[in-house]
Structures are given as structure tokens and as C-alpha cells.
Amino acid sequence: MATIQEVARKAGVSSATVSRVLNNRISVASSTRIKVEQAIKDLKYEPSMLGRNLRNSESRLLLVLIHSFSNPYYSEIINGIEDYSIANDYNILLCDADSNPERETTFLNMVKNKLADGIISMNPTVDIHKLTELAQKHPIILCSEYYEEVPIPYVAIDNEAAAYRAVKHLIKLGNEKIAFINFDESFLYARQRRKGYERALKEFDIPVNDEWIFNTQGLDFQEGVQVMRKILRLENRPTAVFAVSDTLAIGALKEANVRGLKIPDEMAVVGFDNISFSNMTNPTLTTVSQPMYDMGHKAARMLIDKIKGQSVESLIMDHELIIRESTLN
Amino acid sequence: MATIQEVARKAGVSSATVSRVLNNRISVASSTRIKVEQAIKDLKYEPSMLGRNLRNSESRLLLVLIHSFSNPYYSEIINGIEDYSIANDYNILLCDADSNPERETTFLNMVKNKLADGIISMNPTVDIHKLTELAQKHPIILCSEYYEEVPIPYVAIDNEAAAYRAVKHLIKLGNEKIAFINFDESFLYARQRRKGYERALKEFDIPVNDEWIFNTQGLDFQEGVQVMRKILRLENRPTAVFAVSDTLAIGALKEANVRGLKIPDEMAVVGFDNISFSNMTNPTLTTVSQPMYDMGHKAARMLIDKIKGQSVESLIMDHELIIRESTLN
């Protein structure tokens, strides 16, 4: 691999001039520019990012923390992040900590080590204290997961309002006994969605029944199956389910199907996230859609602005209720 | 951010000694080691990877080329790649070219630019000529997608045998009219799977009917739906379908369901890949499983071996037929 020095020698100029040609700086005579460009071609020279980055003390790499590659929820957000990043000459490094704290430390250190210029975290299990400390010296943005009283800018939706809307939709269809499959409520979004669930019930004078509220430890399809089994064993059986993730909802839907329940008549189901599968279930799944691509795009913009030293404001995005067969007669 | 120089000054030693402490080199007195470690703590020093990598001319970053984040097929492979890589102090950079040749070039240049030490490509739409050229100077491994007559080591399964096995399974169940939903046959794996399909038919003296062979341009659920619609319109209608990807199979399954066909009696379905959702459809999907985690693990090992300068051999892994409800009465 040729270096800038070799190009300079071949073109009969100094390395400074070659650098100026590479970076399109002003003041380089077109005759020398041509000589240099020829030398670059002849030697098939490619500038080393290592040298450049060391000098500029930037890596032009952004870290994106997710919880697990297997979660289809992330893919559109990532597309949004990536499009904006690449358009601005940043690459992204996708990191799934997979609830492995050691690996998470590795990733967080990359930003201290100058191997990454900033972080977008979408990982709900991230160590928020470490992250907050890191945020004092390095640009960090939260996407979709955020924390009250943590001074890190975020982009997210209004989870309380979205859950409220989903549950209200079920009520309007005539359901009064609505189960709620929630994730572990140590996560803010789970608490917020629960608030929305309860607000909708209260608005219609339906009492909250704790027997119908389930908190899962994970978001696998299988957890949804398990919960639906529990639901079907209840004496006073709900006629509808609102799940905080499509994967849970799809598992629940499947189990209801297997048990021969008519959907939505005997069991209506609403999910959350609008993952691509949600349109491929039988029946198709009603779900809350977040503007995922847009959220990713915005998060990337916020991060890059922050890297540039600008101050950024948190964003709340609009959600949408997508009504499909699982709540449609 | 403190530099190694500042640590050296604070500890009253030279930067060379600090470096030796950091890298656990021999010959540093334990008294000075303690002084240096104290200084590192006091200054909260973290070594800059940029400086280190420049000096060592390595980035310890591996590129993983995929076609699109949205494809669930990759996630387990990526887990395998990542586990091995991280255990060997490499990080991975996930790149979806998303059939954007410009972006692909960006990624391939990273290895020329020394921003990455090697590449694992799983992208079937990659520009194989560029990749082959790059492979002459840089470590590259193909995973799951490979090319005959291209001298790049790969890890993959025997696609012909896997398809043969899937189709034979359908025949043994009594099906003689078996449709085949294949991807674009410009891809080697599509040609190989077709060969397997035809071999199974021939073995049982069933003529190949071109009317029952469909080539899709993409792998979306929706394409599977479309094909099943075409199938159901045929006068001489097949009683079974073998699709080369689960996403296609799930689309086909859904459409057959919607049209009220009994599965598997009136329409048996086999997919390929064993994505997690294939166990959540109704009925669940029979599919060919590749040892994905293992393939990723092996691919990473091959790449890192190659980076170390060792020579590596291509690998063919075993597949497995997972029989579920879509072919089970």
C-alpha cells in the first residue's frame, strides 16, 4: 500500500501538496494537481484513515447500541441512522451487548479510546449510570429508550399516549375485559405504557384488574405464548389483549389461534412496533407504529450535531395506530 | 483526555515504560509498575486506539457485509461472528449495502483505507469482481453465499443436498405436484437448490413441470403471497410448495391460509433458513436449518486466521430438516 510520501516522491512534490490535492484545499496549481492525481492513480494510492483520523483526532465512526440483533424492531431505525450517517461521512458500528455487561464496557470504552466519535443507545438494559458519566465528556443520544432525570438528549414517542390510544381502540370495539402484556416495569417505557393503559380504562370507568396485567422478563414470541396460556386459564377471561411489543402479541395471537378462539370476536389483540411480521400473521396484527426510520434519522442528526459541538433538544415523535384483522370484524 | 505522555510525566518515567506497563511487556520493575498504574488511575487515562492502531497498522475491526438489516436470516450468524471476534479482540462493523453500489464501495474502501482488517461477506448481491480483486491484497471470507471459480475461502452448506432432502420429504408424504419458489437464479445458491429439487423429482420419476417453478426478484413475505396467488390460479394445481427462504414460505403459507386451504392436506409447505418466526406461524413451518451460529463462528475464525497470515480452507457445514406442522398431519 502506497503512502502519501511515495505519491509525493513520484509526483515530484511534497506530501503537503498531495494532502492539499486530496482535501481539495485552495491554492494548488492545476498543473501540479494533474501530476499528483496521475501519481495517485499510478500507485493506486488510498489514504490511510488511521493516519488521517489520528491527526484529526476523530474516527468518523458512530456506535449504535442495541440489545440484540434478533429483535426485528430495530432494523428500520438502523436504516434511518445509517442513511443520515453515511450521507455525512460517518460509518456506524452496531453493538449488541446482549445483556453481557463486559461486552458493553468494551463498547463504551471505544468512545473513550477515540475509536468512536459518539453513541446512539437503543438498549434498554444499558448501564445508565455509566452512560450518564460518559455523556459528560462524549456525545451520546438515546433513541426510543430514555430515562427521566437523565440529562442525555433523546428521541422517542409518547408511550403513555400511544398505549392510551391502543386500549381506547379496544374499548370502543366493545371490550371491557382487556389484558395487558407488559415488559418488566423497571423500564420507563413499560411504566409509561401502563399509565396509558390505566388512563384509558379509567376514562371509561372500567376498573383496573391486576389479574389481567402480566409482566414478562423478555420479548420473545414464546413469552407471548406463555402469557396467553395463563390468560386462557383464567376464570374471568379477558376478551382482548394489548401487548407492548409485536413479538409478544404474535406469540399470544398464535396461542389463541391454536386454542381455536375466534379472533377478534373472542379475543382481540393489539401489538406495538409494527414489525414486518405483524402483517404476515393470520389474522394480521393491529399495532402501534412508531416512525422508526425517521427516529433513526433524527437520532443520527442529533448525534452528529452534538459531535460538532452544537446543542440539541430532545424530540417526541408522533405514533400511529394501524388497525388490522386482529381487531377488525 | 490524558495521553501516554502525561501519564509518563506524572509517574516520573518515560512514555516507553508506560507503554510497557500497558502491554504487559517483560522487564519493568514492580515499583515503577505500581507508580505507573497509579498515574493511570489518577489521570483516568485510556489509551487511544487511533495512536495504537496507526503504529501497529491494524484497526482490529472486521467488516461484515449483509444485504439488509431487515433480513432475520442473518442474526444468528452475526452472533456467531461477533462472539468469536470479540473473544479475539476484534470488533465487527455491520454493513448493509442495501443494493446501493456506492455504499458498497464505501465499505470495501474501508479495508484499503486500513479502517478495517478484513471482510466477511454474506451479501449475495455483492460485486464479486471487486471483491475478488480486493481479496488479492486483503483477507476476505465468504459466508453462506459463495461463488464457484472464485478463489475466496467460504463457509456454507451443501445447498443442492439440502433442497434435495426437503423435496424428498414432500414426496414421501405423497406429494407429486410440488411447486418450487426460487430466488433469482443468477445466484449460485438458487441454481444449486434448483438442482436438488430436480434431482429429488427425477429420483422418483416425477417429471419437472416448469409451470410450477417460480423465480422471485426479492425475498419479502409479499413475494411469497404473490406466488401462492399464481399457484392457486393454476388449473393443474400443486399440492405442495418448497420455497428457498422462510420469508417466501411464510408469505405463501399465509395466502394459502387466507384462501381457506387445509394445510398440509391440500397444501404442504417447506421453507428454508429456520428464522425464529417460522415457529410462530399458524401452522408452524417445516424448514431447512443451517447451523447459523456455527457458520458465523467458523467464518470469523477463518478470517482472523487469514489476517494472521495463515492459510485457510473452505468449509461445508451440515444442514438439518426441521419438520413442523406445515408438513405434518
Place this chain on the structure above:
DNA sequence: GTAATAAATGTAATCGATTTCATAACATAA
């Protein structure tokens, strides 16, 4: 034609680590 100004290019420092080579300090053997 000369001075003043602008444009083009080169020299050398710099980013932050690692490592070769030289040297100092110390220990051991004769």
C-alpha cells in the same frame, strides 16, 4: 523595472501510541 501583493509549494511539527537501540543500574562469577 521595482515594490507590493497574492498564489503555490515546501519544511517541519504534530496527533498518540509502540518499539528499536542505546545506556544505566545492578547482580553474578572469576
Place this chain on the structure above:
DNA sequence: TTATGTTATGAAATCGATTACATTTATTAC
């Protein structure tokens, strides 16, 4: 005590780019 070997450390070069500053060359004004 001197010679020899070992261990610990430092000085300085190095990786490959960028850039402040210095210098040369070209252009313009009078």
C-alpha cells in the same frame, strides 16, 4: 576488583496523514 551478563529504563524513530509557518514564485500596480 574487574569482567560479564541481566534487567530496567530512556531517547528517538516510526506509523501516515494534516497544517501552521516559512519560503519561493508569479502577478499586479505604479
